[in-house]
Amino acid sequence: MRFMVLVKANAESEAGNPPSTELLEAMTKYNEELVKAGVLLAADGLHPSSNGARVRFSGTQRTVIDGPFAETKELIAGYWIFDVKSLQEAIEWVRRAPNPTGEESEIEIRQVFEADDFGDNLTPELREREERLRNRT
Amino acid sequence: MAVTATETHRTIDAVWRIESAKIIAALTRMVRDVGLAEELAQDALVAAIEQWPASGVPANPGAWLMAIAKRRAIDHFRRAKLLERKQEELRAAIESQPEQPEPDEVRDDLLRLMFTACHPTLSTEARVALTLRLLGGLTTTEIARAFLVSESTVAQRIVRAKRTLAKERVPFEVPSGDQLSPRLASVLEVVYLIFNEGYSATAGDDWMRPALCEDALRLGRILAGLAPRDAEVHGLVALMEIQASRARARTGPDGRPVLLLEQNRGLWDQLLIRRGLAALRRAEEIGGLRGPYTVQAAIAACHARAVTAEDTDWMRIAALYEVLGQLTPSPVIELNHAVAVSMAFGPAAGLELVDELAGEPSLASYHLLPSVRGDLLAKLGRSAEARAEFERAAGLTQNARERQILLDRAAVS
Numbered sequence: 001m002r003f004m005v006l007v008k009a010n011a012e013s014e015a016g017n018p019p020s021t022e023l024l025e026a027m028t029k030y031n032e033e034l035v036k037a038g039v040l041l042a043a044d045g046l047h048p049s050s051n052g053a054r055v056r057f058s059g060t061q062r063t064v065i066d067g068p069f070a071e072t073k074e075l076i077a078g079y080w081i082f083d084v085k086s087l088q089e090a091i092e093w094v095r096r097a098p099n100p101t102g103e104e105s106e107i108e109i110r111q112v113f114e115a116d117d118f119g120d121n122l123t124p125e126l127r128e129r130e131e132r133l134r135n136r137t
Numbered sequence: 138m139a140v141t142a143t144e145t146h147r148t149i150d151a152v153w154r155i156e157s158a159k160i161i162a163a164l165t166r167m168v169r170d171v172g173l174a175e176e177l178a179q180d181a182l183v184a185a186i187e188q189w190p191a192s193g194v195p196a197n198p199g200a201w202l203m204a205i206a207k208r209r210a211i212d213h214f215r216r217a218k219l220l221e222r223k224q225e226e227l228r229a230a231i232e233s234q235p236e237q238p239e240p241d242e243v244r245d246d247l248l249r250l251m252f253t254a255c256h257p258t259l260s261t262e263a264r265v266a267l268t269l270r271l272l273g274g275l276t277t278t279e280i281a282r283a284f285l286v287s288e289s290t291v292a293q294r295i296v297r298a299k300r301t302l303a304k305e306r307v308p309f310e311v312p313s314g315d316q317l318s319p320r321l322a323s324v325l326e327v328v329y330l331i332f333n334e335g336y337s338a339t340a341g342d343d344w345m346r347p348a349l350c351e352d353a354l355r356l357g358r359i360l361a362g363l364a365p366r367d368a369e370v371h372g373l374v375a376l377m378e379i380q381a382s383r384a385r386a387r388t389g390p391d392g393r394p395v396l397l398l399e400q401n402r403g404l405w406d407q408l409l410i411r412r413g414l415a416a417l418r419r420a421e422e423i424g425g426l427r428g429p430y431t432v433q434a435a436i437a438a439c440h441a442r443a444v445t446a447e448d449t450d451w452m453r454i455a456a457l458y459e460v461l462g463q464l465t466p467s468p469v470i471e472l473n474h475a476v477a478v479s480m481a482f483g484p485a486a487g488l489e490l491v492d493e494l495a496g497e498p499s500l501a502s503y504h505l506l507p508s509v510r511g512d513l514l515a516k517l518g519r520s521a522e523a524r525a526e527f528e529r530a531a532g533l534t535q536n537a538r539e540r541q542i543l544l545d546r547a548a549v550s
Binding site for chain 2: 032035036037038039041042081083085086088089091092093114
């Protein structure tokens with residue numbers, strides 16, 4: 001099963017300051033461990049929210065809000081995607097990660113939906129959509 | 138927060154899956170016996186199950202397990218009534234080993250363990266069981282469930298395999314020189330066998346056993362890290378990633394198999410496809426299109442790149458099957474080649490090739506031959522002949538779900 005492992009932003013990452021050489025080194029080593037163990041599917045770091053935007057939905061209205069965003073601790077600074085056997089295994093891997101901020105911080109682990117999790121809800125709708133696509137071509 | 142014993146046990150399971158192969162590999166190097174090494178590692182696991190619920194999980198669980206296993210190894214040699222001096226030598230040798238070896242050493246040990254578990258002196262079943270057990274960190278129960286055999290059968294296979302390795306004095310090493318290539322092929326074969334057992338379950342009511350596919354993919358990805366200069370390792374990983382990318386689309390809501398060209402490509406896993414194509418690029422950069430796994434991956438990639446079934450580059454697929462047939466001549470590949478030719482140049486051209494295979498003794502009980510022939514005959518409007526072929530195919534397959542599909546096709550032909 002897959003897990004998305006979310007690293008939260010902090011003042012440094014939001015300021016666009018690159019991580020220290022030491023942290024980069026530790027992260028590279030950690031990522032290598034994940035690759036060697038065959039569990040790392042993908043990983044990316046994200047630019048500070050000042051390079052991003054939000055689209056706010058309200059009924060039929062769409063409002064674009066440019067970054068940066070205030071609630072730093074709620075923002076995401078990067079993610080890994082793990083392919084592991086259980087939530088516990090994902091937890092064990094995250095425990096081994098270097099502290100991403102060097103200070104108090106949290107890394108959040110979320111399970112990715114697989115086809116089975118959607119049960120019968122997904123397929124008929126998707127099939128309908130596919131048929132519509134086919135009619136159009 | 139109160140941590141329950143069950144939670145600790147789940148944590149121990151997870152730690153074991155992460156650490157066991159490394160621990161067994163390092164211990165095998167020290168004690169030169171994979172069977173003994175596994176027993177020692179199991180002893181350490183038992184100690185963790187006894188102690189961690191009360192003491193909590195140590196900060197470095199891998200090093201903790203390794204330390205216990207090393208202590209048990211020294212106890213073992215003390216009991217083995219070796220000469221005092223020999224005993225002392227072994228103790229010193231084991232104690233001098235760090236609890237956390239250098240990354241290069243870990244890599245070499247794991248590679249040696251992979252070659253040992255897949256040694257040609259062992260039967261294929263033994264290789265599969267031993268690989269899943271030693272490198273995949275699976276329990277005997279999990280292996281038994283995956284292969285639909287009894288636990289005692291798996292346990293026996295593993296015991297016998299370990300005994301054979303000891304009796305034959307199989308060295309714990311990475312083969313060198315002209316031995317390397319065939320031995321690596323044997324490792325790849327085992328990994329792909331595990332994948333295929335999961336991907337197209339040969340027996341039972343399920344069409345797929347996804348856990349086995351995941352285990353094989355993980356082993357393949359580990360192997361790619363251990364032997365990164367081998368083109369075929371990347372070729373195999375590419376093949377498995379691309380095939381696994383279709384897992385969600387292969388089964389309909391009623392649990393029935395959905396064939397490749399009828400699959401909803403929106404359900405294909407783009408992350409796995411991207412990983413597969415990247416692995417294929419690596420394989421081609423190192424070795425070109427010269428290995429059978431790489432060529433199969435290249436074929437799978439043709440499907441992965443096609444946005445709709447109609448976009449499939451059948452000419453290229455037909456050409457790749459011809460290359461594959463030269464690399465590893467087999468009637469099954471010829472059959473696939475015939476299918477590709479029929480898609481590129483029409484059912485009549487395909488049927489001509491299929492009919493050449495009709496007398497092939499190795500295909501006499503292979504359900505896909507009549508199934509493909511039935512399909513081509515149906516396309517050519519020869520319904521009665523098509524129906525007979527589908528019925529014949531249904532009588533030959535071992536898979537219940539597949540049988541139903543074939544009977545359905547016979548009914549509408």
